[in-house]
Structures are given as C-alpha cells and as structure tokens.
Amino acid sequence: MAQALVIGAGPAGLMAAEVLARAGAKVTLAEAKPTAARKFLMAGKSGLNITKDEPLELFLNAYAPEWVRPYVADFGPDAVSDFARGLGVDLFTGSTGRVFPVEMKASPMLRAWLARLAGLGVVLQTRWRWVGLEADGVRFETPDGAQTLRPDATILALGGASWPRLGSDAAWVEMMAAKGVEIAPFRPANMGFVVDWSKHMTAHLGQPIKGAALYVPGQVSRGEFVISAKGIEGGGVYALSAPVRDGAALMLDLAPDLDVEAVAHRLGRTSNKDSLQNRLRKALRLDAVKLALANEWGRPLPNDPLALARKLKALPVRHAGPRPLAEAISSAGGITAAALTDGLELKALPGVFAAGEMLDWEAPTGGYLLTGCLATGRAAGRAAAARLFPEQMTD
Incomplete structure (x- = not known):
C-alpha cells in the first residue's frame, strides 16, 4: 500500500488526508500540537463562518494573487457547504451571505471529521514536530523519541505565520528556503491597526462603531468595527486591511446613507445657537462615540454646513500601521506560485506538496479563508494521489 504523509492537522491537512485515504493510500497525519486544528477551533468560538453564499465570480475576486483562484473555483462555496453537510453539520445563511x-x-x-478520517484508516499522530526533510526520510521529534518516516508522497500543511501559539509559527520557512523553495516574506492580513488615541477617547475604548463606513479608493466596508486601547479592529477594518497595509489611505464616513448635499442640508436646518456637538447629534443622530471620532480625526470641525458635511464623510483615519503579525487573523506571503507546479508540488522537492496558509495567497474573513484552505488541501491531495495512483485519477 502506498504510504502518504500529511504534516499539519488544520483544515488543509485534514482535507488532503481524506483525499489521499479515499484514493487508497495509507495516511499518517502528523500534528505538532496535542490536538488537531487548534486555529480552526479558535476561529469557530465566535461562530464558525464556513464559506459565503455569493456568485462564484464575485467570490473568487476576494483572493489574491490570482493564481490561487482556480483551486477555489474547483471547490467553491457550494462544494464547501455540501462537504459540511456530509459531516452531519446543519447550515444556515445569514443576511450578509455568510454560511x-x-x-x-x-x-x-x-469531531465528525476526525471520526470519518479514522474510519478511512488515517492515523493521527499528535505531538509530532517536524524537524527535517532529508534523503533518508522525514524526521520528527515525538514523545517516544526521534521518528523517521519514508512516505511515497508528503503534503505540507503547516500554516502561515499568524497566531503562532496555536501552531502556525512559520518554523518551516528556514528549512524550506534551505531546500531552494522560494518564499515570499510573511505580512499580517485581516488585522487591526495601531492608533495613538487622544486622552478624550479613553471613555469610548471598547465601543463598537455601527452604521458607518470605512473606505479606501475603489472599496467600501460597511462592517462593524471596534475602537480599543490598541487601535481599531473588527470585520469592518479587516475587509480593507490588505490595501491599507499596502499604503492606501483609510477614510471614515459617519453618514454613509446620505450624500454630502443631504448631510449639509440637515446641518443647515439646525440652530446656530446650539453647540456643534448638539447640531451633529440632532441633524445626524451621531452617538457619543461617533462624535468623539469626529473630533479625534476631524479637528478643527468647521461651522459651515457644506464644509462640515464633507469632513464628516471623509474623516482621515490616522493610524500607525498594522498590528503585529502574531496578532493577525491570517497572513499574506508564503511559498510562491513560481515554486510550485499546477498540482501544488514543490519544484525543488519532487513528491512533496504544500497547501493552505503556507502558500502565498490571502483573502478577507467571511468564509474565504476556510474555503481557500479546504480547496488547496483538496488540490494538493488530488495531485499527490495522482502521483501515487495514476490509473485512478482520470477525471
């Protein structure tokens, strides 16, 4: 029986292991942590967003660079939903299309997935830390001492560089680079941004911002975000984090449902005898935290209704750059497309494949990340199975 090794028991590794086991390989799944899929479980604590129900073309536009999109197209939102249902998971679609x-x-x-893999004969080895890939085999440090495996095909699914305490510590980068694998530097993705708040903001820290819009040139996010002692974070920020990280100016619109003229008209109807704060509150129903942000990023606020309207719809979000990579939800960078075949096999290491966040791609939160990991895990698993069982993989 052909021997296959998958290193890393996150979603990409689990998917690759299942594909290989179903093809007939004897699969060992090695995980450095005491349990499988720790980042997956952590992400699911706030509600596991499996994928997003939207047209495939729109869904694919969320992925960059474009080279990763064909793998997602082969295992997109509908396939991911069907896969989850196949594990006995009942799904629902929220108002934003998130599943x-x-x-x-x-x-x-x-639990259902691990049970199914066990039924397929996949052997999960926990506390197995990969330490070397040499001519004599793949070496691990384990609770029982050093172990060396000699698989017929190996899939690496070791994660990127975010949330290192959960296992994605990028310790593999040095080993892969030494083997001649091209790796793009890791950068934070889906992260918050540092803001050095004025003292008057202290009373508002921890508050959510709803009903506003963040935007960069060509892209708008209406998602909620939070102001914290560290800065700004949350889904509304994460949706724009990649262009902002890469230098785009981030702006805040406190009245996104009104155009400038409508805002100016409402402001012009307020009494000049009222304080500016009261005028904003009466005309636009801005709450205390939005009023604080208007002062934080808009001072000095003009009295003229039109000038004030323009400022309220284009507040410059002054920040000091992204939060550290270790705090990011995901990472950009990793093994480049140039280092891989179309089957996600490493050109420098025939018989070794890679999947998931090890690869150089990124996508926003909202179901895209998990779908991308599952899709590339499946693609790597299918390519490895085709190498092991070429007569079976004809479709």
Missing part, C-alpha cells in the same frame, strides 16, 4: 453551522461551533464539525 454558518446551526450550532455556531467548530467542535462538532471537527
């Missing part, structure tokens, strides 16, 4: 388990948890899906 969630009815239970809103990751653990039931993971």
Whole structure:
C-alpha cells in the first residue's frame, strides 16, 4: 500500500488526508500540537463562518494573487457547504451571505471529521514536530523519541505565520528556503491597526462603531468595527486591511446613507445657537462615540454646513500601521506560485506538496479563508494521489 504523509492537522491537512485515504493510500497525519486544528477551533468560538453564499465570480475576486483562484473555483462555496453537510453539520445563511453551522461551533464539525478520517484508516499522530526533510526520510521529534518516516508522497500543511501559539509559527520557512523553495516574506492580513488615541477617547475604548463606513479608493466596508486601547479592529477594518497595509489611505464616513448635499442640508436646518456637538447629534443622530471620532480625526470641525458635511464623510483615519503579525487573523506571503507546479508540488522537492496558509495567497474573513484552505488541501491531495495512483485519477 502506498504510504502518504500529511504534516499539519488544520483544515488543509485534514482535507488532503481524506483525499489521499479515499484514493487508497495509507495516511499518517502528523500534528505538532496535542490536538488537531487548534486555529480552526479558535476561529469557530465566535461562530464558525464556513464559506459565503455569493456568485462564484464575485467570490473568487476576494483572493489574491490570482493564481490561487482556480483551486477555489474547483471547490467553491457550494462544494464547501455540501462537504459540511456530509459531516452531519446543519447550515444556515445569514443576511450578509455568510454560511454558518446551526450550532455556531467548530467542535462538532471537527469531531465528525476526525471520526470519518479514522474510519478511512488515517492515523493521527499528535505531538509530532517536524524537524527535517532529508534523503533518508522525514524526521520528527515525538514523545517516544526521534521518528523517521519514508512516505511515497508528503503534503505540507503547516500554516502561515499568524497566531503562532496555536501552531502556525512559520518554523518551516528556514528549512524550506534551505531546500531552494522560494518564499515570499510573511505580512499580517485581516488585522487591526495601531492608533495613538487622544486622552478624550479613553471613555469610548471598547465601543463598537455601527452604521458607518470605512473606505479606501475603489472599496467600501460597511462592517462593524471596534475602537480599543490598541487601535481599531473588527470585520469592518479587516475587509480593507490588505490595501491599507499596502499604503492606501483609510477614510471614515459617519453618514454613509446620505450624500454630502443631504448631510449639509440637515446641518443647515439646525440652530446656530446650539453647540456643534448638539447640531451633529440632532441633524445626524451621531452617538457619543461617533462624535468623539469626529473630533479625534476631524479637528478643527468647521461651522459651515457644506464644509462640515464633507469632513464628516471623509474623516482621515490616522493610524500607525498594522498590528503585529502574531496578532493577525491570517497572513499574506508564503511559498510562491513560481515554486510550485499546477498540482501544488514543490519544484525543488519532487513528491512533496504544500497547501493552505503556507502558500502565498490571502483573502478577507467571511468564509474565504476556510474555503481557500479546504480547496488547496483538496488540490494538493488530488495531485499527490495522482502521483501515487495514476490509473485512478482520470477525471
């Protein structure tokens, strides 16, 4: 029986292991942590967003660079939803198109998946830390001492460089670079930004901002975000984090449902006897935290209604750059397309494939990240299976 090794038991590794096992390989799944899929479980604590129900073309536009899109097209939102249902997970689609388990948890899906893999003969080895890939085999440090495996095909699914305490510590980068694998530097993705707040903002820290819009040239985010002692974070920020990280100016619109003229008209109807704060409150129903942001990023606020309207719809979000990579939800960078074949096999290491966040791609939160990991795990698994069982992989 052909021997296959998958290193890393996150979603990409689990998917690759299943594809290989179904093809007939004897699969060992090696995980450095005591349990599988820790980042997956952590992400699911706030409600596991499996994928997003939207037209495939629009869905694919969320992925960059473009080279990763064909893998997602082969295993997109519908396929991911069907896969989850196949594990006994009931799903529902929220008002934004995001798809969630009815239970809103990751653990039931993971338990069902691990049970199915065990039924397929996949052997999960935990606390196995990969330490070397040499001519004599793949070496691990384990609770039982050093172990060396000699698989017929190996899939690496070790994650990127975010949330290192959960296993994605990028310790593999040095080993892969030494083997001649081209790796783009890791950068934070889906992260917050540092803001050095004025003292008057202290009373508002921890508050959510709803009903506003963040935007960069050509892209708008209406998602909620939070102001914290560290800065700004949350889904509304994450949706724009890539262009802002790369230098785009971030702006805040406190009245996104009104154009400039409508805002100016409402402001012009207020009494000049009122304080500016009261005029804003009466005309636009701005709450205390939005009023604080208007002062934080808009001072000095003009009295003229038109000038004030323009400022309220284009407040410059002054920040000091992204939060550290270790705090980011995901990472950009990793093994480049140039280092891979179309089957995600490493050109420098025939018989070794890579998947998931090890690869140089990024996408926003909202179901795109998990779908991308599952899709590339499946693609790597299919390519490895085709190498092991060429007569079976004809479709």
